[in-house]
Amino acid sequence: MSWSASLPIGLVSIAWLLVPGLLVTYGIGLRGIAAWAIAPVVTIAETAGLAVVARKLSVPWSAPLVAGVCGVIALVTATVAFVVRRRAPARPSDPRAVTLAAVLGLVPAGLLGVWTVVRGFGEPDMLSQTFDAVFHYNAVAWILDTRNASSLSMGALGVPGVPETFYPGAWHDLVSLVVLTTGTSIPVATNLVAASVALVLWPLSCLFLVRQVIGRSPAAMAITGVLSLGFTAFPWSLLGWGVLWPNLLGMSIAPSALAVVVSVCGLATDDAIGRARAWALSPVVAVALALAHPNVLFSVVVLAVFPVFTALIRRALRLRWRGVAEIAVAVAIFLLGWWWAATTPVFAAVRSFHWNPVATPSQAVGQVLRNATDGYDSLWLLSALVLLGALAALRSSNRFWLVAGQIVSAVLYVLSASVNTPSTQKFTGYWYNDSYRLAAMVPITAVPLAVVAILLLAKWIGRVSPAGWRTPVAVGLAAVTVAATFGLYLSSHITALATWYIHPFSDRSVLLVDGREHAFFDRIKAQIPPGALVAGDPWNGSALLWALEDRKTLMVHLDIATTADQDYLGAHLIDAATDPKVCPAAERLGVRYFVTGDNVFWPDSPARKKYPGLADPGGRPGFRPITEDGPLKLYEITACSR
Known part of the structure; x- marks a missing residue:
């Protein structure tokens, strides 16, 4: 199949990822970037949750079922939102300049991303020549054969005599919907959904997090899309290695999930969703992350610790002893949760999964500083921007938590890549002690830090340039970054994909x-x-x-x-x-x-x-x-x- 012939399938993939959720997000009063970025979170929760319920009710899985139920959910949520509109009015749209900057900024990101996918995959129907791909392809075949898409059943793939077990099925549910809708093959649907997740969901998610952290900044929106695709560790690594498609899906919405946490904590700048909606969306976010992949739920929990405790410390400064008590309760809950996760038999097999160290501790530290995790090429200029952004974020009480999150992600990667002993598995075991999955956490905070750095440079340059030029200067700096790195390390990203799609044909x-x-x-x-x-x-x-x-x-x-x-x-x-x-x-x-x-x-x-x-x-x-x-x-x- 040619790439041009696969375009309609790609559009159907994007539609399944966005439209069910958009009906809900617009219905509850979200607008602009927030509505589009949260839409896939809602879609994942709806589809994967419906799959579980349908199995319990013995209702066969089908595209009309999903479309009908999602339509009903959209109608119900819109009705509830209308009833409570006085207490939670629709969020005002961002200024047109902000939205337009975000849309235009996605254009170069899309061009670079599409070129990477086309060159890295080879053809739309190429197979991922990886161990895990066998399970993921056959999981979709199992859904199509049995019309059972429940995550509670998927682990056994219907093997007669083997008890049904849990495996996060959101990825396979969505791919099956594309197959059912278009009649295409499982490999083609898989590749097109994977590309859509990497090139649409992830940039949208990063845009939303940056929007919550920085506010209504046309400059920030214009450069976030392209910077989001510059890091090899995500999305390109998980798009090829493993292959970890469920993790890819979950990690693509992790920035949006974190943006919701930022809103709950009152740390958002010009909040695009509001605290009430953020609280209401929190269980939806948790369901989406858990059914995409529990690894990602753990990732978001780890990163969310810092905005949560920032908010609690601020409350403690106002409320004094009551605030201190709240912090003590939060610490106790966190420690009890960690103790349970570190000792429960539920995660025993995951925690004990062993990978041989791939680097010494000093090498691993160097890798994460250069964004060259797991032996990928060093991203020198992008890494310098992240470090500069971290220094700038340290001066802002609303952005300090980004630096803490970046450091913790880096530490977890170093532990998995260079140590990986029973003692470190208490911290890295929830990601199978896998350095690739942990490396994928790093760009969640690295992207907004790189944006902060370019905005800082634009501010410095803006002091000697005409007024109102900050956005053009920021766009120019981003363009220089893209040009100086030959398309934001385009060849490295292509190689990260081709290693598992094209190159195996030279090594049987x-x-x-x-x-x-x-x-x-x-x-x-x-x-x-x-x-x-x-x-x-x-x-x-x-x-x-x-x-x-x-x-x-x-x-x-x-x-x-x-x-x-x-x-x-x-x-x-x-x-x-x-x-x-x-x-x-x-x-x-x-x-x-x-x-x-x-x-x-x-x-x-x-x-x-x-x-x-x-x-x-x-x-x-x-x-x-x-x-x-x-x-x-x-x-x-x-x-x-x-």
């Missing part, structure tokens, strides 16, 4: 499905009845037969809970004609076909040795060859025919 050890195997899957689809289950070693790419061709496989992921029957077939299927236990297990599961291949994804992984029974049976009895293309073969299992 990191290639899950190549073009030849994909074409083979296309050909054999018609030879496999829709209800049949297909056996195959998931490590040779066969697990993606489900997502690519709607033919469910015996093994649906490279690492997921399995049943005794699955394990036995994985070890003994090629002995179907001689092992009396094979056919009963195959019949219980409905396995009738067997596909083989020769891909060598992660050849050194011990997990590859788990499936000796799914090797090519060759001339063994009990298997009838149907079609083949070299090592790629489709067999019918005749040994178990009744």
Whole structure:
């Protein structure tokens, strides 16, 4: 598929991300940047929450269901807002100059972002050649097959005999809606939703946070969009590495979530939403973050500590002993929450996840200062702006918390990247002790700090320039930054994506499905009845037969809970004609076909040795060859025919 042909699918993706939420945000009286930035937060909470409720009520998941329910929610919330309009009148729109600056500022951001995605993905239907992509692709296939999109069920992907478990499903719910609406393939829908999240949701979210921190500043709005796409750690790293699409979705709305916290705390400059609406939106924000990915909820909680305690300290200065008591209660709640999260069995598997350190502590500190986390290229000029912005923010009581948040994000990254011991896992375990996820936190505060720096430089220059030139000077400085860094480090960002989409084709050890195997899957689809289950070693790419061709496989992921029957077939299927236990297990599961291949994804992984029974049976009895293309073969299992 060409990029031009994918444009309508991209527009549908953006519509699903924004429109359900916009109906609510405008209905409750938000306007401008606030309405557009909070819209995806509402959309995520609505769609993922509805998926859970629909499952409980046994209502099949569908696009009309989501559209209808979201319409009803919009009508109800607008009615309530109308009834209480005297106490909470509609927020006034920002001056036209502010909104226009924000819109125009998104244009260069969009151009740089689209170019990065086009060059980094290669084609709209390219597969992410990563471990986690198998789960995410097949999770969408599971939704389409079962019409069950509940996060409470998703963890098992419908494996018979495996209990349903929680996995945050907002990402997969939204991708499934794009597939249901457009009829496109799962990989295309995935890529277009991912691009929409990175290029639309994240810049909007950053605009809103900057709007709350700095106020009605045309200069700030004009430069935020393009600066938001300058950091490799986010969105570009999570758009490729892992691949961490649910984290990508959640992190894209984290600045908006933090902006709501800033409003609740009374720290916003020319507040765009108001405290009453901020309080009302808080549970919606929490639901959206939790169902996008709980990692991001933890990220926002950590960053929110600083504006919350800033507000409490201010109250203490006014209320004295009552304020001190409030601080004591807040500290106790925070410590009890941290103690529970650090000890509860609920997060035990996540907390104990181990990654080998990738740097020494001093190297990790240098990486985060240069915004070169996890071995990415150094972003020298952008990092200098962040440091200058931090120095400027220290002089403002309303922005001091940004610096504290930046420091804590940096510390968490250093702990995960360079230490990662049981003692540090009490702090980094909620992100799987993963340096990539923690590095993605850094730009949340780095973007507004970089904006503060450019505004400061524009102010200095403005002292010797004509009055009213501050916005043009700020835009000029941003343009110089873009030019001096060759498109805000465009080549580095392209490489961050191409490493997982294009480059694997030159190294088969990191290639899950190549073009030849994909074409083979296309050909054999018609030879496999829709209800049949297909056996195959998931490590040779066969697990993606489900997502690519709607033919469910015996093994649906490279690492997921399995049943005794699955394990036995994985070890003994090629002995179907001689092992009396094979056919009963195959019949219980409905396995009738067997596909083989020769891909060598992660050849050194011990997990590859788990499936000796799914090797090519060759001339063994009990298997009838149907079609083949070299090592790629489709067999019918005749040994178990009744």
